[in-house]
Amino acid sequence: MLVWDAVIDVSNVCWSPLLPPHGRRAPVWRRLELVMNAWRELHGGARFELVADDSLARTLDDARGLRRLIGTGELVTRPLADALILELARDRGLHVITRDHYVDHRGDHPWIETAPERFHRWRADGAGVRFEPLGITPSSRQTVSAAREGKDLRRSRLDPRNPLHRRILGTRWTCRNVLCPEAAHWQDQLLVWPRLNRAGDAVCPTCEEPLLGLGPRDPLYEMVVEDRASGGEILRFPLEVGCPVVVGRGSRLKGVNLGVEGTAHPEAVRQVSRRHLLLRMDVDGTNRRLAVTDLGARNGTRVERWDGTALGPPKAVAADRELFLGFKDRLLLGDAVTLRLSGRHYVTHSGMTESYVSSSTNSQSAPTLVRDSEAAE
Ligand SMILES: [Zn+2]
Structure with missing residues (x-):
């Protein structure tokens, strides 16, 4: 049986202008709930690890929800959330909900390129929030000259x-x-x-x-x-x-x-x-x-x-x-x-x-x- 527990890149979700309110480029706390609900609808019973960047609380429209989850231990923050997100995903075999390809972490986490199916990005349209494969590409194809x-x-x-x-x-x-x-x-x-x-x-x-x-x-x-x-x-x-x-x-x-x-x-x-x-x-x-x-x-x-x-x-x-x-x-x-x-x-x-x-x-x-x-x- 497939397990759909996931770690969520919370800063990435809250900042995403692809989620309602569409196009708004400031972090919005409600976006996290939309993503969590949509994932649970697809994969009933899935549990989440929530990781945010420290700076999110300073830029959020309303940081009360964030502080509440930090208080209950349901969400953790780090100066740079990426490293913890990837460690949790690696050590516990979690899916990762993000739009970040973590290119700078490919050396520390070679498993990213061998498990692309564990990375999911969101999209929102009239039908609500949906998920699709993030599309991890081997970084050796990087062509920066x-x-x-x-x-x-x-x-x-x-x-x-x-x-x-x-x-x-x-x-x-x-x-x-x-x-x-x-x-x-x-x-x-x-x-x-x-x-x-x-x-x-x-x-x-x-x-x-x-x-x-x-x-x-x-x-x-x-x-x-x-x-x-x-x-x-x-x-x-x-x-x-x-x-x-x-x-x-x-x-x-x-x-x-x-x-x-x-x-x-x-x-x-x-x-x-x-x-x-x-x-x-x-x-x-x-x-x-x-x-x-x-x-x-x-x-x-x-x-x-x-x-x-x-x-x-x-x-x-x-x-x-x-x-x-x-x-x-x-x-x-x-x-x-x-x-x-x-x-x-x-x-x-x-x-x-x-x-x-x-x-x-x-x-x-x-x-x-x-x-x-x-x-x-
Ligand atoms: Zn570029």
Whole structure:
């Protein structure tokens, strides 16, 4: 007799925009119940192991249900849930309910590729939540070409003054290559800017495969990461209203990885924790404000407040407490890397047009920034 007990990747479920409320890219607690009920309907009597990432409680719409299950011992959390999910599945022969292909864990868990039938992903339509095989592919088929990275694509940085580029910047993208770490984010979307290939198509900056467009983005901002000592740029990434992201280091991070291979200023990036902080563009009525939570980073986070003329002295940011930032304030990660909003603010409209405005509240005007980025090539 088949046993249908399963371990559920709870963060992955709650974040999934494929579950109702469809398209919402913030974690929703009710999604877990939908998945559990659907699985039980198929496999009566099945029992679950529930594992979530620590950061889920900080981003959930309502964390009471989560805390209740933690209190009763029915759900456990870990800084990175993946390792425990896979250990439970391996040691107890459980099925795994997830949309993550755990590419970065294939070395530690070779059984994944020999037991693909134990991995199930969800889909929801008018008939409710259904399950289908996740489709585990051997990772040896990965075709990332490290040699092709670098110059070619770096040079094709997207320029917001170019209408074609503006449309690419205003589109939400996803990488469909299941072997690519960019395809494993909870948000089910690319969290960094796409690159352009020679043909002018948007491609994944990590695996270089063509991206799938998901339609216009919500209003979005851009974050700039720099080396504190030299001011040299490390990375820029988009921050969409209502789409919280974890910033840290390492390819297993579900979030924005500052430590990509070949990064500028690697010695500064090494001071950043694997999961350093959580960023969120908060909407309060018509106001938007940037919210940051230090996730217990080893080297800490400090903030420099803009006093109207200059940045003030750095002050420690308490761990695990959300702090709101002014648009000109600057964060210090491990005292080595700075993080700030750029002057770019994109307003996207439904349809094909996106306008581009520079935020008047920021000292950096857009044309200056574009010149800066060209100079940095
Ligand atoms: Zn990719």
